[in-house]
Amino acid sequence: MSPAYRLAENASLAARNGFRVAARAELLVEVLRPEGLPELFALPYLQQAPLMVLGEGSNTLFVGDVPGVVLSIGQLGRQQLGRDERGTLLRVGAGEHWDDVVRWSLGLGLAGLENLVLIPGTAGAAPIQNIGAYGTEVGEFIETVEAWDRHEARIVRLDRAQCAFGYRDSLFKREPARWLITALELRLPHQHPPRIDYPGLPQELAALGADTPPRPSQIAEAVSRLRTRKLPDPDRLPNVGSFFRNPVVPQELAQALQREAPSLPVFPAHGDETQRKLSAAWLIEHAGWKGHRDGDAGVAAQHALVLVNHGQASGAQLLDLARRISASVQTRFGVKLEPEARIIGADF
Helix, strand or coil: CCCCEEEEEEEECHHHCCCCCCCEEEEEEEECCHHHHHHHHCCHHHHHCCEEECCCCCCEEECCCEEEEEEEECCCCEEEEEEECCEEEEEEECCCEHHHHHHHHHHCCCCCCHHHCCCCCEHHHHHHHCCEECCEEHHHHEEEEEEEECCCCEEEEEEHHHHCCECCECHHHHCCCCEEEEEEEEEECCCCCCCCCCCCHHHHHHHHCCCCCCCHHHHHHHHHHHHHHHCCCCCCCCEEEECECCCEEEHHHHHHHHHHCCCCCEEECCCCCCEEEECHHHHHHHCCCCCCEECCEEECCCCCCEEEECCCCCHHHHHHHHHHHHHHHHHHHCCCCCECCEEECCCC
């Protein structure tokens, strides 16, 4: 076997998903170096079997075992590639833990990623979902994504425009069978105005006694405190963070809902003046689901957007709960919730 990758048959995936539900992979492949990919995909079994790419599984719900191949890119490495008038260019391997990347950038004195601190998962998974939090999305700082293109059987480099980033969306999410992300290059600008207008963040910064304007490290600390207080620790109460996306609806519907419920948070929808983004957490909580529990499948008491596994819940039980929550919100508010989590083995 090539030292560039490792193979394991009938491998457990329980430690490789945020819910810690029981699931197994017919074949688990861990890629340690991308130069091993041509040899790996020349293997007859990989040319025929279905393939799923998995990072840390921090956004994944398994509903049963996984047939075929589960492939994990474990390439590590972080380096500065240079500085110019546009900012500092950083390169990180896909297997790096995302929170480590954020804290490394802050340690270098760079700004931009501070609002994305404490998001679980690998760097390679970040562009797929275009991860975002507290008014920031990773896509705005990505200059290049390096990936193995299964159609062309080679490593390619895609610039930001080619990645087609959207709200919790990207080219890689829309074509999951084609792309295996191996590395990212991030451009962090020399001047980055702090983004601190997200609800709760100004108050947390004030409680910290932060500077005016706050330093990136202070923003990261405030975001960390907010996330730790609002979201259950996945190591203690297994979860994948926000299970549902914030729904985007026509402006007229948002206004009608807000007239009936003035406390409903409504946000702009990425430059589209005809659309508005609603708070899925508010909708779920006001439909009566916050803190709900069915056996070991439940909704976090701290945050209505987070589904949790209290112990031995199966993927099917968690999926059933999520479906009932979505149906309840649609019945009460006329708004359909879609999962942000990646569901493997079933349709939502």
